[in-house]
Amino acid sequence: MSDAEHASPLTLPTADHADAVELLGLVAYTELASFGRLAGDAAHAPTLRQRQALSRLAAAMLDRQERVLVRVDELGGDPADCMTAFDGLFDDFDARTRPSTWWEGILKGYVGQGVADDFCLLAAQGLDERSRDVVVEALTQDTPSQRYAPVIADAAAADPVLASRLALWGRRLVGEALGVVGVVLAQRPALARLVAAGIDATAEAASNGPAPATQSWVFSRLTAEHSRRMDRLGLAA
């Protein structure tokens, strides 16, 4: 019997506060990691204007993280400790996907953060309404990905060799990113519970009957989102 089947079919399952704090901790950690990556990309940007723009995006990301940590506090969690469980989560991913050019670094941010954000948004469907709003707002409003998509798309359109290299790099990145998601689902039962609750709510809303197995459902959703994201860049997924 899957976790999802434990949930009542008639109500939105509500994760307890500890589960919510765990997801908020993952969101906060992801934003901290993105901050560091964006700031690093900024330092190596080809022009001063791009350096300024990327630095500002990085700083804005940390402002959004602040609001997530405020919600952790509201739920009785510890804003300083809620990220601890995830410390080092992306180390292996980073070691396996070292960009060899600035563009590869920018695409890495776009793909890696895209997958991470999409995963957190799926899990957020199992949260209480207020926490869900905080996560959705933090991960969807004026994100660096949205700002940088046109920049990557323009560069790829102007340079077919770059486009084909980036398409290949994108496939490598999404494979590694899904690997991290698999690890998180396997090692963090609270997050698997939230995702299952979210699937259940979604299946219920669509009257699709029983919810599918968590991991395969998550991977298919994340892969579909990834394809849409690469489409926006004009790159083959």
Next chain:
Amino acid sequence: MSDAEHASPLTLPTADHADAVELLGLVAYTELASFGRLAGDAAHAPTLRQRQALSRLAAAMLDRQERVLVRVDELGGDPADCMTAFDGLFDDFDARTRPSTWWEGILKGYVGQGVADDFCLLAAQGLDERSRDVVVEALTQDTPSQRYAPVIADAAAADPVLASRLALWGRRLVGEALGVVGVVLAQRPALARLVAAGIDATAEAASNGPAPATQSWVFSRLTAEHSRRMDRLGLAA
């Protein structure tokens, strides 16, 4: 006849807007550079808590930079272009002072940013009142240096070998930093004018007679501030 002697002894010389925009551009560029350095230090911080704290300090630095750029706009300057003249200003300094440990990186920020901020504060004395207030507020309120001084001081107090290495490193850093200041004074007449105007105002206020030569006065002030800064760390200057 020095620049300072051109100024009326009875009024605070007021730099024109172009000179003010140039100094504000230097302050903004310095804050952008400090943002990148702090974010890089954050990424390599020994603990997640330090990583979070340093990242937040870096983001706050860019918020302060925003207010400096607003003032550039008020003066009719271009916030996007005002930093261009300084692009690459610290490249040589950075190449000559690559930290070999995380502590050396932290002290580099403390010393290098300290000298840069002190120079900008000296030059700011030649600005109009509103611009001067913006610079002073940006460079003196809750700076990373203030926050990190106790951390470095504690580590140095606990480890005499570290303390003696950092003292040596600090002397190397201040020498290289003063070299950058010399380049700026020689190559940016607007900034030399502002400093001279500031010296004149200071000499006038102290009734010390004619102002001394700009560069030697600047170096003696910056060296004195550096000594005080190292004292706060318990390190020999």
